Amino acid sequence: MAEIKSAATRKTKRPELDEGGMGYLQSLPRRVVTVYLPLLVFVIVLLFPFYWMTITAVKPNLEMTDYANFNPFWVVHPTFEHIRYLLFDTSYPGWLLNTIIISTAATFLSLLASVFAAYAIERLRFSGARQVGLAVFLAYLVPPSILFIPLSVMVFNLGLYDTPFALILTYPTFLVPFCTWLLMGYFRSIPFELEECALIDGASRWQILTKIVLPLSVPGLISAGIFAFTLSWNEFIYALTFIQSSENKTVPVGVLTELVRSDVYEWGALMAGALIGSLPVVVLYSFFVEHYVSSMTGAVKE
Amino acid sequence: MAVPSAAVQPRSSILSRSLSALSESRNALGFGFMLPAAALLLVFLTYPLGLGVWLGFTDTRIGRPGIFIGIENYQYLWDDAVFWLSVFNTLLYTISASILKFVLGLWLALILNQNLPFKSFFRAIVLLPWVVPTVLSAIAFWWIYDSQFSILSWALMEMGLIDHRINFLGDPENARASVIAANVWRGIPFVAITLLAGLQTIPQSLYEAATLDGASRWQLFRYVTLPLLTPIIAITMTFSVLFTFTDFQLIYVLTRGGPVNATHLMATLSFQRGISGGQLGEGAAIAVAMIPFLLAAILFSYFGLQRRKWQQGGGD
Numbered sequence: 001m002a003e004i005k006s007a008a009t010r011k012t013k014r015p016e017l018d019e020g021g022m023g024y025l026q027s028l029p030r031r032v033v034t035v036y037l038p039l040l041v042f043v044i045v046l047l048f049p050f051y052w053m054t055i056t057a058v059k060p061n062l063e064m065t066d067y068a069n070f071n072p073f074w075v076v077h078p079t080f081e082h083i084r085y086l087l088f089d090t091s092y093p094g095w096l097l098n099t100i101i102i103s104t105a106a107t108f109l110s111l112l113a114s115v116f117a118a119y120a121i122e123r124l125r126f127s128g129a130r131q132v133g134l135a136v137f138l139a140y141l142v143p144p145s146i147l148f149i150p151l152s153v154m155v156f157n158l159g160l161y162d163t164p165f166a167l168i169l170t171y172p173t174f175l176v177p178f179c180t181w182l183l184m185g186y187f188r189s190i191p192f193e194l195e196e197c198a199l200i201d202g203a204s205r206w207q208i209l210t211k212i213v214l215p216l217s218v219p220g221l222i223s224a225g226i227f228a229f230t231l232s233w234n235e236f237i238y239a240l241t242f243i244q245s246s247e248n249k250t251v252p253v254g255v256l257t258e259l260v261r262s263d264v265y266e267w268g269a270l271m272a273g274a275l276i277g278s279l280p281v282v283v284l285y286s287f288f289v290e291h292y293v294s295s296m297t298g299a300v301k302e
Numbered sequence: 303m304a305v306p307s308a309a310v311q312p313r314s315s316i317l318s319r320s321l322s323a324l325s326e327s328r329n330a331l332g333f334g335f336m337l338p339a340a341a342l343l344l345v346f347l348t349y350p351l352g353l354g355v356w357l358g359f360t361d362t363r364i365g366r367p368g369i370f371i372g373i374e375n376y377q378y379l380w381d382d383a384v385f386w387l388s389v390f391n392t393l394l395y396t397i398s399a400s401i402l403k404f405v406l407g408l409w410l411a412l413i414l415n416q417n418l419p420f421k422s423f424f425r426a427i428v429l430l431p432w433v434v435p436t437v438l439s440a441i442a443f444w445w446i447y448d449s450q451f452s453i454l455s456w457a458l459m460e461m462g463l464i465d466h467r468i469n470f471l472g473d474p475e476n477a478r479a480s481v482i483a484a485n486v487w488r489g490i491p492f493v494a495i496t497l498l499a500g501l502q503t504i505p506q507s508l509y510e511a512a513t514l515d516g517a518s519r520w521q522l523f524r525y526v527t528l529p530l531l532t533p534i535i536a537i538t539m540t541f542s543v544l545f546t547f548t549d550f551q552l553i554y555v556l557t558r559g560g561p562v563n564a565t566h567l568m569a570t571l572s573f574q575r576g577i578s579g580g581q582l583g584e585g586a587a588i589a590v591a592m593i594p595f596l597l598a599a600i601l602f603s604y605f606g607l608q609r610r611k612w613q614q615g616g617g618d
Contacts, residue, residue, distance in 0.1 A: 031416075039413050039424070042406075046431055046490065049442040052453060056445060067456055109342075117339035126332025139343055141600065142351065143548035145569035146589040149576045150353035151346065153362070173347045176339050205331055234435040236551045237569075241577055252437035256555060267445055274438035285433045286426065 057082055057272040064267060082268030083276070086259075091246050092273060095254035098164065100280075102250060103232035105168045110175035110228050111221065117176070118183035119209055123195065133184065140177035147173065148241050155242050166242040167250070171232045178231070179224040186220030187213060226288050230281050251277040357586035364580040375587035384563050385588065388571040392595075395482060395567060396547045402486045403542055404535075407493025412527075414494065415501045425495065432491040440555035443484045447471050447556065471557055474564030481556055481565050485546060493538055500534035501527070540603035544596060568592050 056064065058078040063070040070076055086092045120126060121133045151170055152161075160166040190213060198208045214221070239250045246258055255273040259266055358375055362368030379385040414425060431439060446453055447470035455467040470480045508526050517525065550569040553559060559566035559574060566574075568588055576585015 035413055035416050035418070038409065039418070042410050042413070042490075043424070043427065046428060046487065049439055049446060049487070050430065050434075052446060053442045065451055067451070072451075072453055072456055113338040113342055116335040116337075120332045120335035124328050124332040124335065126329045126336075129332065132336065136339075136343075139347055141544060141596070142347060143544065143592075143596070145548040145550050145572070146354060146592055147347070147350050149572065149582055149586045149589055150350035150357055152577065153353065153357065153582065154346075154350060169342075170346055172342045176342055180339060230433065234437075236435075236437050236554075237573070240554075241573075252435050252551075255441065256437055267448075267451075270441055271445065274441045277438050278434040281433055281435065282430065285429075 053271045053275050056267055057275050059268060061268065082272045086269045086272045086276070090269070091254065091258065094247055095249050095251045098248060099233060099250040102164050102167045102171070103229050106171035106175060106232045107225055107228040109168065110172045110179050111225055113172065113176050114179035114183055114224065115214070115221070118180045118187055119213060121180070122184045122187040123213070124205070136177050136180050140174065140181060144174060144237050148237050151238065152241050161242060162244045162248055164248065167239055170238050170242070171235060175228045175231060179228055182224045182227065183217065183220055186217045190216050222288060226284060229284065233281050354586045355590055357583050358590045360583045362582040364582060368583050375584050378584070379587060379591065384566065385571065387563050388566040388568050391478070391565060392547060392567045394478065395485070395549070396543060399482050399485045399489065399546050400539065400543050402482070403489040403493050404539055406486065407490050408497055410490060410494035411497035411501055414498050425498070429491045429495055431488050436488060436551045437555055439488060440484060440552050444556055447480050472561055474561055477557055477561055477565050481553060484556065485549065485552055488552070489542060489546065493542060496538045497531065497534065500531050504530045536603050540600060543599050547595060547599065548592065
């Protein structure tokens, strides 16, 4: 772990002077061919589906299918008809609300459980803490694709089928291991001395956790929260399996199962649904992109 | 007056002492703190995992509890061509998508590690495909791959590269290539950003020293970058392989396993047989059949790619 920490400090403290490394040895034409051109291609390929989504969402149906008279890459008469249809003639707003409620609840539940678990594993060091930490990591490697069938049996037997609780209680199966693992890394970076001082001053473990460790790990809590929220927002297989009725569906499932009718594809509405469903996650992420990148890379480095 | 208070005093202090002893005991406190997470994971992860294995040995259907039938499900699957096709598809999908993700992701990471203008902006937008819900971006790919109005076919025809529309999702070979391409598109950012983080921990002085020793650019990459990056490559690719192997969403949106099962992965076959077809036992057996592959992938990356001694600063 030590090398990771030193690597992290090296990254932040690296002087500006060193920033470009030996880049100055490269000539401009060479840089254009080896760096800027491939980067341009990568960015175009990675962003094109989003452009295509957006342009389709505001394209009238006539232009969408008439490639002979209209250049498909552009829109001549933008329309909000698809978005209006989506928001007022379908259950889309309800799916959005469901997704927000389920993601928020699952995130809070997982964070609460993870904070205690991570603190116990990392700082209380009860006997067997290392093994429990490893078990938590292994739990993260268990994919939802092999759990959804037995979970559907459980959800049905518990009477949770087709209720939001089916998802709120099952999402922590992948959120808790992830958040715990991420928070363990954060707690590890808090100096032991702070806790020892507090212990000498007569603080209880509970006070240490709430008054010292948690305030210091707010960035970790934020990134774990964002991660958990994004993962729940994106979850598909459980939501597809455990939810039956249209009004209880989440955005990904609703868009796919309700907006696609037999052979008439409402491409405009579908793209608008995909776009609006992606926006909350993108906005959330763009606010905290630095946390996001650093915590993702931090979590992977553990 | 003094007697009762004297009697009460020790009792409460015993109580508070034992309470404080309990709160000081690492094990008791650790147990209490672990309880919420452990309860959630044991009930909704460990138990279903066991239940899944058990269901694989039963003939449970939706709405009817099953009875133990031994390895009948597995015997049936052993002789089932569609199951073996799905195993082949899953391996093909995982291996080709992982290799492409690794090569392209590493390339992108090396580019982003250069001294670029708007560096953080590029890093942020590169991550977008990974942040957006897979199902929603897969729907965009569905439209891009449309048999009649595919923008790709149109663009290639305009450029004169092809003379008729490509049937992206209708032809078995094309469908396989298309879903792999969509998976790679979604996976590149994760690989690139994590490898970028790894690249940034490599001290510049090593490159300077190697350059002074006359190393070429390829040698810099081969003998400095790659060895120092190996541990993080191992972790990143393990995750990438696991998530690709168990992928479900992309296939479910784009092809539902078609045409003629050419893109059925084990996860989608398990869903089709278990949930859509109602044969929970058989679906569970297919899901359980994925476990050996996952274990093999984890063990391979753990033993094959773990830190060598010299990378930790020790002798060879």
